[in-house]
């Protein structure tokens with residue numbers, strides 16, 4: 191199908207929930223995508239921080255194809271060997287113990303909040319309130335949307351779910367202040383992704399860990415975007431040497447196959463029992479095969495180490511670019527390959543378009559921030575290509591180098 195035919199069918203039959211670029215991709219390899227017209231693109235977005243192993247990795251393709259030829263679905267009424275293997279792999283790269291599989295990030299958040307609420311009934315006299323951060327993003331289902339501290343996403347859908355408070359991100363005093371007798375949990379992202387790669391002050395997660403310990407709260411981390419190697423460690427909380435009680439994981443977990451997981455530590459792994467929570471598809475044979483293959487390949491190919499090294503390399507190259515075009519880039523910030531380029535002027539959309547014209551995919555957040563979250567298997571040459579395309583794009587949008 192051509193792009194024009196595709197667009198006609200969209201107009202007729204797809205709800206208009208997304209603004210889309212004028213391109214459709216049909217195949218890929220590593221960090222390269224090919225569109226309907228046969229053009230090659232450099233992918234520095236990875237399906238929004240999803241395709242950690244790049245596109246069409248042979249280990250993932252064969253794991254999914256082999257499993258699809260044997261069995262796709264049976265339900266959680268029966269044991270699923272792949273689900274057990276996937277959970278064992280996932281808990282081998284963090285200090286948490288038990289997994290509930292769903293199909294998305296929002297579902298991982300829903301499971302985490304339900305777990306915390308039930309724990310509150312059992313151990314905290316019915317405490318049920320969850321504190322989250324302003325500017326956070328936790329997903330679009332009604333409860334995950336309520337957890338999301340951004341009025342613009344919530345406003346069309348009120349009334350929301352009761353029992354949420356919001357505090358400024360990175361502010362531990364505000365968190366201490368907000369905890370009351372009815373509070374059961376604190377839920378934050380280790381780095382805020384959707385609102386522009388906002389990195390909290392050092393010690394923030396450690397302070398939340400201590401606060402949760404002192405006040406008997408469940409510490410829930412949303413590692414949906416930061417997890418699975420993105421920040422140069424398996425999970426972002428490992429940079430501060432803390433362990434959450436509950437963690438939501440998704441995005442790259444199935445290397446592009448839809449899957450999410452709520453992962454819990456110690457006693458928190460035993461809170462939900464038969465009848466409490468379920469998912470028809472969660473942890474099915476196909477998704478679990480993708481998860482197992484993804485995690486094993488990440489380990490065998492040293493991809494987390496690559497993400498750390500390439501994150502440093504990209505940050506250096508982008509910082510040099512900033513130096514070469516004074517007045518263009520206000521700040522480059524990153525943890526591993528979770529990167530933001532904050533521009534001095536509100537030209538992010540124009541720069542994104544100029545990158546598209548060079549067949550480079552990235553993402554704009556608001557008017558000033560470019561988010562760069564490439565596949566974790568990216569190499570030096572591809573980063574060089576991205577940085578030089580960005581340099582050209584900035585010159586094109588701003589006029590001559592140095593002019594403002």
Ligand SMILES: *Cc1c(COP(=O)(O)O)cnc(C)c1O
Nearest residue numbers: 294295296327328329383414415
């Ligand atoms: C993407 C994202 C989600 C939501 O995941 P979905 O799969 O779209 O439901 C939740 N939290 C964070 C931090 C995310 O980046």
